[in-house]
Amino acid sequence: MSLTPRDLGLDRPISRRDLFDGIALASLGSALGPVPAARAASTPFAVRGDTAEALSVPHALRDGRFWEHAGAPEPTGERYDLVVVGGGRAGVSAANGWLLRHPSARVLVLDNHDELGDPRPPVRAAGPDAVMCDAESFGADTLVTTASPGWIGRLPIAEAARRDLLRLHDEPPDWFPGLSAEAKQERLAELTYSRFLREVCGAHPDVERFCRTMPSRDWAYDARAFGAIDAWGTGYPGFAGLGLDRDKPSRYNSPTVRRDWHGAAPAAAPALDGRALLRLSSPVVSVRDGVSAATVGYFDGDRVGTVEAGAVILACWSAVVPYLVPELPEERRRALRQVVRVPALHATVRLRDPGAWRRLGVERVRWTGAYWCATEFAPPDSVRLVATPCRSELGPDAGSAAGRRELIRTPYDVLERTIRDQLARLLGPVGFDPAGDILEITVNRRGHAYPPEHCRPWHAYHPDGPFPADAARGPFGRIAIGGSDSVPAARADAAVLAAHRAVAELAR
Ligand SMILES: Cc1cc2nc3c(=O)[nH]c(=O)nc-3n(C[C@H](O)[C@H](O)[C@H](O)COP(=O)(O)OP(=O)(O)OC[C@H]3O[C@@H](n4cnc5c(N)ncnc54)[C@H](O)[C@@H]3O)c2cc1C
Known part of the structure; x- marks a missing residue:
């Protein structure tokens, strides 16, 4: 029997957060703290209403809307030895690596997120211990625990x-x-x-x-x-x-x-050296090399401020680099645009009482065809969900581009309804009430979650190269490209490798 929006609790006043690439879009519910709604309203390029896309500076840059409304850049009067664009693993490693070589250097890291270090489910967690053969794939839901013998015989x-x-x-x-x-x-x-x-x-x-x-x-x-x-x-x-x-x-x-063949675990994310200055909510919109310094422009919510830099490391997503540095040769711009990250959607749901999940008796559930493909218990009282907008039938590259558009357009209500629906289907039989037992929902739409992984059968250049990233990287005056997208690998260790290479390129 399908549940009504009321049964699911869609009308309940709970805490709701919708993050787009780490940036809070608006407070949708009653209880959560400060959100940048006022800033969003004053944002000059929020021309299509409060959609994620309209509020995103990178998308406004890509679509040519940004400079129409942004006004003339204003110098802040600051000068740094190094400015790092992007405060992910690569950006932090680049700043730290630079300070190791030049201990008294002035280093600024600019990132467009509201905060760094958001919780990320580990890629290599243990496999699921149950599979929900769901109605979307098999006409009706059947939860099968895969840890017990004979489980294949119980599949529907x-x-x-x-x-x-x-x-x-x-x-x-x-x-x-x-x-x-x-x-x-x-x-x-x-x-x-x-x-x-x-x-x-x-x-x-x-x-x-x-x-x-x-x-x-x-x-x-x-x-x-x-x-x-x-x-x-x-x-x-x-x-x-x-x-x-x-x-x-x-x-x-x-x-x-x-x-991962021999079980290598990625190192923990490095902490930013305390000597570096970090500026959040500061999307970089232009990087120009000049006669005596490079000029880096970033949007602070009201206007574009510029700082001068002796060197710049671009540790952001490769695909935005052509918009930041339009002077790059066309061949490099094309190669940078080819580097397509894979989108992912992560949600965290805080439960009033985690007892229902404990009664279920499993930790991690894979779904065969429903919107959210993984639901996992996150102690002490939350459930974590993963959805994958990539249109897999098109392959990782074309599928990611198509999936990202879908991810941005999907209304928050649809995401909440699917979350409540799947939790009701999974936990309803063990006493969970989707209307009353959910306290808080945070959805993080990551348009650029996973750096592209070179993989067969899609990339004929793998493993012998040349890789798209080979044409994309290399120094350009005082500017070097140092995000993990610029390495023919993905994941955390690639970020560190790319950062160190960029530091070395500029130190030459
Ligand atoms: C959910 C999740 C789980 C993961 N788990 C693992 C794992 O367990 N093991 C593993 O090895 N790898 C994992 N990865 C992959 C790993 O996190 C990444 O490969 C690595 O962190 C990438 O680092 P990066 O610094 O190159 O990119 P990012 O971490 O994406 O950092 C780039 C930064 O640049 C910023 N930026 C973009 N454009 C601009 C701009 N114009 N101005 C300012 N800032 C900008 C972005 O906001 C971002 O903060 C995971 C990734 C995700 C999304």
Whole structure:
């Protein structure tokens, strides 16, 4: 039976926060503290109403709306040895690396977020211990605990699909008999995991339907985009009969799979050196190299202020760089625009009483087709949800661009309704009331969440290059590009690598 908006509690006065790339858009409910609504109203380019897109400086720059309304830049009179654009891992590493070389340098870090260090669910958490075979995929909801023996027999899928899945788990054959290990890996590198299941294994369509969201939580796209070679590397079902050496990755595996092969855990995010000055809510809108210094302009909510810099490291998303530095040669601008980050949506729901989740008896639930693909208990009293707007059937690049548009346009109400609906479906049977048991919902729409990962079958240049980032990076006068997008890898360690390279480039 479907629940009405009232049953779900959509009319309840709770704390609601809608963040867009880390910036609070508006206070939608009663109880939460200060939000930049006044600033938003005075923002000169908020011409399309209070939508996320209208309030985003990078989007206004991209669409050519920004300078129409921004007014003339005003020098603040400040001068720094280094200005870093972007206060993520790469920006912090660049500032720290610079101060290590030049201990008395004046360093300014500018970031467009309201705050740094927002909570991020770890990419490599333990796998789910239950799967919700949901109504979207299978017509009705069935929660199946995968930690207990015989779970495949309890899946609400066709009998033939159960047999196929059992075989893929327990005794898959050698799908490519007679081929060398290298040739087998090449074959896998040509396929997505979905195609592998359908075309190589000939599995019943319910098998692909059941497996589709296996990579979604960690990669922000599903098995229609996730490569079979990385599925093999991650230990997904279906590959054991190939007899491939599991001691080392394939050269075709994407950088993160290769990095994680021996269980390497990413280092904790570095803290910004106390000598550096951090300015938040300060999106940079222009970077120009000049005769004696570079000039960096940023929007402070009312006007564009400019500071002078002996050096500039752009540790922001690559795709915004062409708009900040229009003097860059066209070839580099094109290469920078090609670097497409993957969008992701994270929500945190604080519960009145976490007892319902505890009664469920599982920690992490994967959903097979519903809007939110992962729901996880976050002690002491919250549930974390992940959704992946990427249109996986188009691949990671085109799918991310299409998904980002969708992510920005989706009204907050729709997100809240889907959250309440899925929590009711999951926890309702163990005594949860979606109307009364939710205290607070925070949604973070990350249009640029994961740096692009070079992966097969989508990027023929991987692993031998040249990579789009090769053409994009390199110093440009006093300006260097140092975000993780500029490295042919993704994830946190790439950010540190990119930052250190940029510091070294400018120190030459
Ligand atoms: C939810 C989530 C979980 C993750 N978990 C892991 C993990 O467990 N392990 C792992 O290895 N990696 C993980 N990653 C990936 C890792 O966080 C990133 O690869 C890495 O932090 C990227 O660092 P960065 O500094 O290059 O980019 P970012 O962290 O994106 O920083 C770029 C900064 O630039 C700012 N910016 C953009 N444009 C402008 C502008 N015009 N002016 C001023 N500032 C601007 C942005 O607001 C942002 O703060 C995760 C990523 C996400 C989103």
